[in-house]
Amino acid sequence: MELNDFNNQPQRPIQPQPQPQAPTPPPVPPTPPVTPLAAPMQPVEQPMQSQMPTPTKKKSNTKLYVIIGVIIVVIAVAVAAYFVFFNKPAVKPASTGKNETSQTASTTNTNNATVSSIASVLTNNASGESSTVNTNDSSLASDVSSAVSSVGSSVDETTLK
Amino acid sequence: MKQLLSKIVATIALGSALIIYTVSPVFAVTSTSSSTSAMCVHVATLQSTKEAAMDVRITTMQSNFAARLAKIASDEAAIDAKVAADRANAAQQFESKIQTLESKTGLTDSQKQAIVSFSTSMQQAEKTREAAVDSARATYRSALSSTVTTHQQTLTSAVSTYKAAVESAFTTASTSCISEPSTTMSALQAAVKTAHDTLNSAITTAAIKTEIQQLAATRDAAVTAANNSFISSAKAFTATLTAALGSTNP
Numbered sequence A: 001m002e003l004n005d006f007n008n009q010p011q012r013p014i015q016p017q018p019q020p021q022a023p024t025p026p027p028v029p030p031t032p033p034v035t036p037l038a039a040p041m042q043p044v045e046q047p048m049q050s051q052m053p054t055p056t057k058k059k060s061n062t063k064l065y066v067i068i069g070v071i072i073v074v075i076a077v078a079v080a081a082y083f084v085f086f087n088k089p090a091v092k093p094a095s096t097g098k099n100e101t102s103q104t105a106s107t108t109n110t111n112n113a114t115v116s117s118i119a120s121v122l123t124n125n126a127s128g129e130s131s132t133v134n135t136n137d138s139s140l141a142s143d144v145s146s147a148v149s150s151v152g153s154s155v156d157e158t159t160l161k
Numbered sequence B: 001m002k003q004l005l006s007k008i009v010a011t012i013a014l015g016s017a018l019i020i021y022t023v024s025p026v027f028a029v030t031s032t033s034s035s036t037s038a039m040c041v042h043v044a045t046l047q048s049t050k051e052a053a054m055d056v057r058i059t060t061m062q063s064n065f066a067a068r069l070a071k072i073a074s075d076e077a078a079i080d081a082k083v084a085a086d087r088a089n090a091a092q093q094f095e096s097k098i099q100t101l102e103s104k105t106g107l108t109d110s111q112k113q114a115i116v117s118f119s120t121s122m123q124q125a126e127k128t129r130e131a132a133v134d135s136a137r138a139t140y141r142s143a144l145s146s147t148v149t150t151h152q153q154t155l156t157s158a159v160s161t162y163k164a165a166v167e168s169a170f171t172t173a174s175t176s177c178i179s180e181p182s183t184t185m186s187a188l189q190a191a192v193k194t195a196h197d198t199l200n201s202a203i204t205t206a207a208i209k210t211e212i213q214q215l216a217a218t219r220d221a222a223v224t225a226a227n228n229s230f231i232s233s234a235k236a237f238t239a240t241l242t243a244a245l246g247s248t249n250p
Helices: A001-009 A009-014 A036-050 A055-085 A085-096 A098-133 A137-141 A143-156 B001-101 B107-178 B181-205 B210-245
Strands: none
Touching: A036 B107, A085 A137, A098 B001, A098 B107, A098 B210, A137 B001, A137 B210, A143 B107, A143 B181, B001 B107, B107 B181, B107 B210
């Protein structure tokens, strides 16, 4: 507000606008001098602030600039901190939204793996059972004739002399 | 007097001649009997030692047969225990995983029902598989027992035949050693060789190795078929449940 007033110094002549409000008492022309007295009262105060910029006024503006600068810096720091510490949430949603089909397929694959894992408990046991039932087959199929041959060798004709 | 003296001398000479004639054959017979007796003693000794050894071997063979049958029974019991334990363990793990899946949040009613259907179908297919496998194993075992028992009976019979032939050969030798001692041993050896060859032929003919392998191959084929059928069904059940779960993330 104050800055705008400062820049609008040349607009001071517009202040006499209240004059048209005066015509209310048209029958008495001599009275107008009363109204002009009220009008000049306002311009007198404004020049006191604008046309005479004291050193105190300059300090006030400088402080204003400093405050604005500080605010800008704080905002900049805040924005920077936001991107630094909250950068992931800002990126992830963009990625998720970009490849939703891929995510769905991935979930489906995960489900398939989960269900397959459950089924494999029984299918793996079935495969293992095939080996279990074969245990010692080789020994069963081995020839037991050795014991019989031993009987035959007990009376060998080559030893009869 | 001279005539009397001549008669006495003649009588003595005749008596001596008679004595010599009589004694001489006795010496000859005694020499032949000694040779015959030695052969018979040798045959008797062989018969005693060899038949004793044969009896020991036959006893060992019978123990071997019994041990073989016992080992088959022991192996089958061990296999049964392992199969039962593995099946129980697999069933427990399966049930646990099903419960874990069912406990996931976000499942719809239809998805929960799909899980139940999957579990039921898998368990039913597993029972079918187990029944087929058990049937194949039972068939194999029955045939194996029959084959081994028959084999042992065949071999026992062959051994009995061999033993009888050997004993007969020794009996013949114990007789021939008196009348024909020079050919006794060769005849005994020939008879024993014949018995031995007959026994070896019986052993070769009765070999059951190939037969047992064929029984095992038949069993394995049945087990493989049952397992493949189960695995195929499991894949179908898996696909159905996966489709039911869809893109949800249970």
